[in-house]
Amino acid sequence: MGLLDDEDIWRGRIFTGEWTSTGTTTQATEPATGNVLGEIGTATAEVLSGCAERAADAGRRWAATAFQDRVAVLRSAAALFEKHRDEITTWLTREAGKASPAAKLDFDLALTELQEATALPSQPWGTLLPTTQPGRISMARRIPYGVVAVIAPWNFPLILALRSVAPALATGNAVILKPASETAICCGVVIARLFQEAGLPPGVLHMLPGKGSELGNAVAEDPNIDMISFTGSTPVGRTLSEAAGRHFKKMVSELGGNNAFVVLDDADVEAAAAAGAYGSFAHQGQVCMAIGRHLVAESIGATYANAIAKIADGLTVGDPRGDVDLGPIINQSQLDHITDIVGRSVDAGARIVTGGTADGLYLRPTVLAEVTPDMPAFTEEIFGPVAVITTVRDDDEAVRLANGTPYGLVAGVHSGSVEHARAIGDRLRAGMIHINDQTVNDETPAPFGGLGDSGGSSRFGALTNLDEFTVWQWVTVRDAQSHPSF
Incomplete structure (x- = not known):
């Protein structure tokens, strides 16, 4: 059976660790024909607030999970993704309007993001620092941000979502994914079903479709969301960045280009x-x-x-x-x-x-x-x-x-x-x-991102993922018998 074959699981629902009805839905349509492909649930700012609170709690447990257990979930997700290649690319073709070459490119790039993310949990996560204090150990270690909101666009929905979802999960963060309404099935439902089947603990990933700016504004304001990953237009990115900045939230973005x-x-x-x-x-x-x-x-x-x-x-x-x-x-x-x-x-x-x-x-x-x-x-x-x-x-x-x-x-x-x-x-x-090449290039190991109105200084890619999705924490440890004196 495919990931999406049993529509009774996901039809008209959002994903909060389980498939939940909010009472509001929208239709997914096929650009090529105008036909309705399915019905998806939609979320409000109030729903997002509850999900963010649950994600913060689930994320703390996920961050404390042994690294090999996080690796196992990601490897399972990558294997399932590859197993369901034909089904997923068919949804990309129908919902995102992708001819075969573009659908294949989106899928292949997304698969490599999943595969590369499996290596992140086993990376060195800290360093021993010199200290002037006798009897004290000083170290720096990486810790996850907490809850990462991923806002993905419709044009390359899988890669532009998974390049954030996969490394965020790999580094111990919980994720709230807001797919574009135009591609809420081939991006949002596919990814939620993928990690559900891969054994991701409930509450670590939430998938919340929604139209308009309501959810974006809520993401910037919500106290339980610690980091935002946004791919989309420069005007929307600027508004979101300004709102996030008022709350000192980390934001990575890739915006428009000319x-x-x-x-x-x-x-x-x-x-x-x-x-x-x-x-x-x-x-x-x-x-x-x-x-x-x-x-x-x-x-x-x-x-x-x-x-x-x-x-x-x-x-x-x-x-x-x-x-x-x-x-x-x-x-x-x-x-x-x-x-x-x-x-x-x-x-x-x-x-x-x-x-x-x-x-x-x-x-x-x-x-x-x-x-x-x-x-x-x-x-x-x-x-x-x-x-x-x-x-x-x-x-x-x-x-x-x-x-x-x-x-x-x-x-x-x-x-x-x-x-x-x-x-x-x-x-x-x-x-x-x-x-001596054209501009449409993307490879998972490369630091992907722009300057100025294209997104500033943040970068996506295996080279920079550990830096972008974790933050440094300084930790000191003293022997119990040791203490400072005047």
């Missing part, structure tokens, strides 16, 4: 266009790392635009359950956002080379050329399958325009010379730089 892809005059145009097309069109461009701006040397600008347009014309768009390259935009609101930016930019003088048409939620991949830095397509995050091309006179202009944004998530550079590309990469302001 990522630059610099194509230098000595680049292989066909190779650069192939990379650029993937970076702009993968999962319908609904990726925080998507290429927002193609900054292309004037001498190859027209050739590059035609090359990427040829690739766009060859991509199939349709029901993601079939053999297609791209699926639907997640909802009408997002489609309206994309077409509004493209329309305003065309009105300002940009030219559609190809695409720009939609059939329902199915938007053809679009190439927009002759874009200037004052146009909406250049300055705003599109979050859709649109390649925005701006030509530059020289390397200095490319660097200036690439850095001319409050965002700083990721950037890519393409050149026929690695040395040339690295020299430009060294001048770009972003948390991640990819040389």
